[in-house]
Each structure stands twice: as structure tokens, then as C-alpha cells.
Amino acid sequence: MKITLIGVGLIGGSMALKLKAKGLASYVYGVDQNQNHLEEAKSLGIIDEISTLENAVLNSDLIIIAIPVDATRKILSNVLDLVDDRKTVMDAGSTKEGIVNSIEDHPHRNRFVAFHPMWGTENSGPKSAISDSFSGRAGVICDRENSADDALETVQKVADALDMHLIYMKAADHDVHTAYISHISHITSYALANTVLEKEREEDTIFQLASSGFSSTVRLAKSHPEMWVPIFKQNKENVLDVLNEHISQLRKFKSALEKDNDELLEELIRNANKIRGILGEK
Amino acid sequence: MKITLIGVGLIGGSMALKLKAKGLASYVYGVDQNQNHLEEAKSLGIIDEISTLENAVLNSDLIIIAIPVDATRKILSNVLDLVDDRKTVMDAGSTKEGIVNSIEDHPHRNRFVAFHPMWGTENSGPKSAISDSFSGRAGVICDRENSADDALETVQKVADALDMHLIYMKAADHDVHTAYISHISHITSYALANTVLEKEREEDTIFQLASSGFSSTVRLAKSHPEMWVPIFKQNKENVLDVLNEHISQLRKFKSALEKDNDELLEELIRNANKIRGILGEK
Numbered sequence: 282m283k284i285t286l287i288g289v290g291l292i293g294g295s296m297a298l299k300l301k302a303k304g305l306a307s308y309v310y311g312v313d314q315n316q317n318h319l320e321e322a323k324s325l326g327i328i329d330e331i332s333t334l335e336n337a338v339l340n341s342d343l344i345i346i347a348i349p350v351d352a353t354r355k356i357l358s359n360v361l362d363l364v365d366d367r368k369t370v371m372d373a374g375s376t377k378e379g380i381v382n383s384i385e386d387h388p389h390r391n392r393f394v395a396f397h398p399m400w401g402t403e404n405s406g407p408k409s410a411i412s413d414s415f416s417g418r419a420g421v422i423c424d425r426e427n428s429a430d431d432a433l434e435t436v437q438k439v440a441d442a443l444d445m446h447l448i449y450m451k452a453a454d455h456d457v458h459t460a461y462i463s464h465i466s467h468i469t470s471y472a473l474a475n476t477v478l479e480k481e482r483e484e485d486t487i488f489q490l491a492s493s494g495f496s497s498t499v500r501l502a503k504s505h506p507e508m509w510v511p512i513f514k515q516n517k518e519n520v521l522d523v524l525n526e527h528i529s530q531l532r533k534f535k536s537a538l539e540k541d542n543d544e545l546l547e548e549l550i551r552n553a554n555k556i557r558g559i560l561g562e563k
Numbered sequence: 564m565k566i567t568l569i570g571v572g573l574i575g576g577s578m579a580l581k582l583k584a585k586g587l588a589s590y591v592y593g594v595d596q597n598q599n600h601l602e603e604a605k606s607l608g609i610i611d612e613i614s615t616l617e618n619a620v621l622n623s624d625l626i627i628i629a630i631p632v633d634a635t636r637k638i639l640s641n642v643l644d645l646v647d648d649r650k651t652v653m654d655a656g657s658t659k660e661g662i663v664n665s666i667e668d669h670p671h672r673n674r675f676v677a678f679h680p681m682w683g684t685e686n687s688g689p690k691s692a693i694s695d696s697f698s699g700r701a702g703v704i705c706d707r708e709n710s711a712d713d714a715l716e717t718v719q720k721v722a723d724a725l726d727m728h729l730i731y732m733k734a735a736d737h738d739v740h741t742a743y744i745s746h747i748s749h750i751t752s753y754a755l756a757n758t759v760l761e762k763e764r765e766e767d768t769i770f771q772l773a774s775s776g777f778s779s780t781v782r783l784a785k786s787h788p789e790m791w792v793p794i795f796k797q798n799k800e801n802v803l804d805v806l807n808e809h810i811s812q813l814r815k816f817k818s819a820l821e822k823d824n825d826e827l828l829e830e831l832i833r834n835a836n837k838i839r840g841i842l843g844e845k
Binding site: 399400401402403418419421448458459461462463465466467468469470471472473474475476477478479480481483484486487488489490491492493494495496497498499500501502503504505506509510513514517520521522523524525526527528530531532533534535538539541543546547549550551552553554555556557559560561 | 681682683684685700701703730740741743744745747748749750751752753754755756757758759760761762763765766768769770771772773774775776777778779780781782783784785786787788791792795796799802803804805806807808809810812813814815816817820821823825828829831832833834835836837838839841842843
């Protein structure tokens, strides 16, 4: 099938590479505000043609929107204006409720499938795209009852080609769970980076002493604000809720240390250790 | 040379494997409170012989102490009682000031080299040991002026065999820097795990939605309390200082979100992004 890729960066680029490799995508039109990214994506084989939005959608069976969630909200209604009952539109955004609410009354609402692939890195742009990125990861489809069966089937084919397994959720539930499991990790990591940059004025010392542990915890702090400010804003209430809990958890460590309460310190750590079993490790 | 390994777990085991592979260690005596670990270490080729502390030290040129920092403080003076001027003692602990202070008046103080290899994982025990773990990492030697030249040369040979480069610091400075760069990362990660476990009661959802980003940020939360409670306690003042800063950084995110202050949110993220350059990446 022919595909329009709106946003030719890390996520869209990775999807297109794999869908082409698997033969599901016969031709990919690239649409992006960033002309350099479009040219990079073309030279990397992510897209076959740089196109306008209208021309691309007109000639495509599937439209994949892989841009920041605020930009998705702005463009989605226009894209749905351009489609007919043979076309499917899917997104890849990290928040869902605001996006589905923005088109709930659109006459082509049922051509849209709200999708969130549970993969990403701290990098961005077409050069960061990796074909096998999504293998073994979950893809979440939200509010499936509002999408046409054949549109859902198309997205199922995409997920199969990406080697992902599908999970179904209400958009509102998705946003609660991703605040807990994904969004707070980013704030934690940003705040850790800012903490270290504030306290450790000797940058060379950071570089020299940084262990694999520090690098791992601070990895997400390299993620760009263009993607993450809109996510935090669109999921504000859920993110604030979990951020309050996180500050309260850090205060427990502080109190345990201040009061030399070894038992509490050990209990806090043993509780945290449970994450090993939950993540499916030994 | 013959080596005594006190603590045959992740760090000691990884060191012994590499020192044997490089031919620097001709024979390794293993000393540990955990009999299972001793037997595992022997069957994994980490040690050649299970021994008492006295017998091991008597027959060794180098004694490596790789146990939790509270246990190191308890045992170090006894080990120095057993050595003569031809033997070298080194540790691998993550805090340094308490350890060097505990033996500052010992008649064999100059046989001890305070060492900290900047590597570790969230795992423990001899089965976690990896021969090439330390390659390219920094090894910190503290208060070198209190160690004999030949003892420092022995540790230099060890660092060379492990493919590490040495950095020299005062013990007090080491503890400040590691609080900033290493110890706070662990508290951050523990607190993140506890946050998610508190908010997300559906463990299966954590497992299903956990992305590589979450796994990365929460990795250190799998680290055992036996190692980390003593580190936090021995570095209490520095850790509390950086923990206060970290809570204050999280409050800035909270305030920016609550007040819809997009500019501050973006500024906080852009500042955090600087860590990419400091860690030596593109």
C-alpha cells in the first residue's frame, strides 16, 4: 500500500524503514515542516518522494502522523478532511485523550486509529531512525470502538509488520498509565541532569566520573523539548499527580537519611527492588 | 602475583577474572562471609582457593577488598594488622572519607591504597561478574600521599590490567563528586520505582507498557540495599545536600506545569539537554 508519512523523524522514519523492508509499504510520501529532514529521509530511503500534504494524502491508503502531540492536534482534523472511506489515518503520539477529543465530532472520525508505539530514544530526526526498533514492543490502540473495522485491520497489519503486539485501552486510561510509566521517567531524568549540572560545576569531572549507572539514569534527559513540552502539557493533570508522588517518595529518602532511620532506608530500597520482578527479570 | 579477594561478588569477581586473564594474578584466594558465593566463585574460575582471611593475607602480595563500605570499615584495620611492607591492600568502595579516616593512625596505613573503580551494575554476586567490565572507565585513587610508592605502583599495574585510567583526588572531594554524579542517581531511580509502584497498581500494565526509556531510568533501582544503605549513610551530608537540590529541581517542573509556564518548562529541558555534550556525545 501507499503511505503518507507526516513527520519523517525518529518514530516515523523507523516505522517507514520497517514497513518498506517488510513489503507492506510500496511507496512512501514524506511530509514535514523541516526541509533538511525531508531530504535526509529521502537519501536514507525512508521516503520515496517529498510531497505536499494534499497530494500525499490523495495518493495514499494509509497516513501515519508521527509529529509532536500539539502539532498532531493541529493537523489531524485537516487530514481527516482530505480522506475518504478507503483511507486510514493513524498517529504515534504519547498522549491520546486530547488528540481523540479534538476530532470526536469529525465526520471521518472512524477513519482514525489512535496508536502509541511503546518505543523511543533520546534522539530525533531521520538519521536516528532504526528499522527494527519496535520489535517485541507493545503498541497501544485507544478507543477502538470509534474506529472502522477495516481501519483497525490496517493498523493491525502495520503492527504485525513492525513485530509489535497490540493492547487496547480507553484514551483516558492510556494517558494515566503513560504518565506513571513513561512521562514521569522523563521528568526524573531531566531533573537529575539539572541537579548534577547545578551542583557539579566541574564539567570535566562529570565526564570523567560518569559511570554506566549515571549515564543510564540520565539518558532520557537528552530528549528534546519540542516533543516533551507538548506531552507534559497535554497530560498535565496526570503528570502533576505522579510528580507529586515522586517528590513525596524523594522526601521519604531525605527523612530516612536525616533521621538515620536505617530500617526505613532499607525498606524503601527493598520496595524499589520489586521493579526487577515486575519488569520480568530474574 | 598472588591475590586475596575479600568479597567475591560483582566487583571483586570482575576484577579477578580480568587480572587472571591478563596474567597479573597467578593465584587468587577467596574470602567471603557467603559460602555459596565462595563456591560459585570457585566454580566460575574467579578464585582458586577458598581460604580464611589470615591464611589468604599471609600468602598474598595484594589484598583487594570489594565488600560493602560499612563492612570495609570494620575489616580494614584487621587486614592492615596482618600485612607487612611487601604487601599492598586496596579497596573498591564507593565512599572514601570514612574508610581512610578509620585507619589514619594505623602503623601500616601506607600499605593501603583507597581505590574506587567507576563501574558497577544493578546486579550482584559472582555470577554477575564480567571480565571486561572496567575497560575504558576511570579508577579514582584517593589521598595518594598517604600510600607508599610501591603500593601505588601495584595498584597502577592493576588499573593497567583492567584497562582503566587513573584519577587522583582527596577522599573528601571524591565523596562530594560521587554524591553528585553517582549516589543521587541511585536515589532518583529508587524513588522513581517506588513512585510507579505506588501509583500503578496494575503490575501487568507496568510490564506491558514499560518502554526502553523507563527501563533505563529505573535500572539502578534494582541495586541491593546491602550495598547502598551503607554508601548513603557514609556519605550522608553530601547526599542530603544533592538530594535537596534534586527535590528543588523537581519542584521547578511542578511549578512550571501548574502555572502553564511553557517558557520555563522549555528552559528546564534545554538546560538538562546540555548533559549530552558533557557526556561527550554529539
